[in-house]
Amino acid sequence: MSISLAEETKNTAQTNASDLEKQLIAWRRELHQHPELSNQEFVTTQKITQWLNAAGIRILSLGLQTGVVAEIGPETGPVVALRGDIDALPIEETSGVPFSSQQPGVMHACGHDFHTSVILGAAHLLKAREDQLPGRVRLFFQPAEERFGGASQLIKAGALENVDAIFGLHNAPELPVGTFSTKGGAFYANVDRFQITVTGKGAHAAHPEEGVDSIVTASHIVTALQTVVSRNVSAQEAAVVSVTRIEGGNTWNVLPQSVELEGTVRTHNSEIREQIPQRIRKVIAGVADALGAKAELHWFGGPPAVVNTPRWAEFSLKAADEFGYKTEVAQAQMGGEDFAFYLHHVPGAFVSIGSASDFGLHHPQFNPDESAIYPAAEYFQQLAEKALDELTEK
Structure with missing residues (x-):
């Protein structure tokens, strides 16, 4: 056929x-x-x-x-x-x-x-x-x-x-x-990256009163950063602040001098994108000051x-x-x-x-x-x- x-x-x-x-x-x-x-x-x-x-x-x-x-x-x-x-x-x-x-x-x-x-x-x-x-x-x-x-x-x-x-x-x-x-x-969202350096005063872990605990300060900062979106951005807008890395200390019995945090911010609204790093700076400075430490923000703008x-x-x-x-x-x-x-x-x-x-x-x-x-x-x-x-x- x-x-x-x-x-x-x-x-x-x-x-x-x-x-x-x-x-x-x-x-x-x-x-x-x-x-x-x-x-x-x-x-x-x-x-x-x-x-x-x-x-x-x-x-x-x-x-x-x-x-x-x-x-x-x-x-x-x-x-x-x-x-x-x-x-x-x-x-x-x-x-x-x-x-x-x-x-x-x-x-x-x-x-x-x-x-x-x-x-x-x-x-x-x-x-x-x-x-x-x-x-x-x-x-x-x-x-x-x-x-x-x-x-x-x-x-x-x-x-x-x-x-x-x-x-x-x-x-x-x-x-x-x-x-x-x-x-x-x-x-897709605006993408930004941040690093936060928390500086305290190192001390023996048995005598924390002699130092300024950078790990405790960093922990409070991580928690406080969750308010940047929840208490500053309208629920009708999309925004995310995520801490993705925390690094500090190198042994079990010493309070480290400093801790580094790293994370990302995602937004759609360009005005909110500009506002968030300003708010982060205020939050980390306030928390660090209350606990006797210092915190510095390093901001890295990514793609729009x-x-x-x-x-x-x-x-x-x-x-x-x-x-x-x-x-x-x-x-x-x-x-x-x-x-x-x-x-x-x-x-x-x-x-x-x-x-x-x-x-x-x-x-x-x-x-x-x-x-x-x-x-x-x-x-x-x-x-x-x-x-x-x-x-x-x-």
Whole structure:
């Protein structure tokens, strides 16, 4: 029995899709086994460059130490950018998967290997349709997202030149595979880091009256910091102050001279963001003074909030619905993302793709479902094409 040309074409397309899906998973596992920290992604950069070159995708020469920017499509017309990130975290993997990290103490615990594979897949699909594109698709394989510096590096190198709209993704382990979400306006939070140095007077632990106890002072400060949000920020606003590290002392029978606290502040409202460090300074100074110690705040401003362009957030949701994802309007997140820096220069949207991991982001057992990779690649290929059509019509 013979088959029709249409059936043969369909079967060929399905075979090609299956082959690409297997390749994307293989690339993801290769990256997962060899993770590299922020601004150290030299081998990762070489691999991505090699894979893009093999597909005939042109690489832009921007003088980057790590990271890759590539482009598909004609030299004329609008430009749409797709961004994936490539760095890993200083975490010892305990997932037990057969392709676990071979780099001690380093792991792709945030799924940047997942993101990279998705954008690689979109690149290959777009390359196959290059002659039909009414503009260019620029592909960002960005370093140093975890250090919140990679986006600024690419912007400084000129990666955003002539870009009309930009889209990026993060896998969402709390969402099932096949689920998509985003929202217009503030999506991810402003991210800031703080350190507090508490200085007392060291003494023998048997004679605390002869010193000023920095550990007791630091403990009171940790408790008092919980009032910064609960008693200074409206319950209708989102804000978090978390102390994540406390370090002081080096033996069991001595009161240490000093203690260091470290933590993070997350906000959506820029006015509240500015007010919180002022309030922290007053709180820690008052507590320390009451106990005879001193406290000094060191503030480190991080990336701003990810504020999606409403037009492109709605556009990406509609495209996801047409693609076949189960779509939902996302809740505002308290996590941070340096994708925010791109949105300060060009319009666009950041989106979430369900990855169904039993363990969350930055967990040593994080393990996203790889079946989500190829559909996400197809989605981003279609999103880029739809965005180019939209921009061409405008």
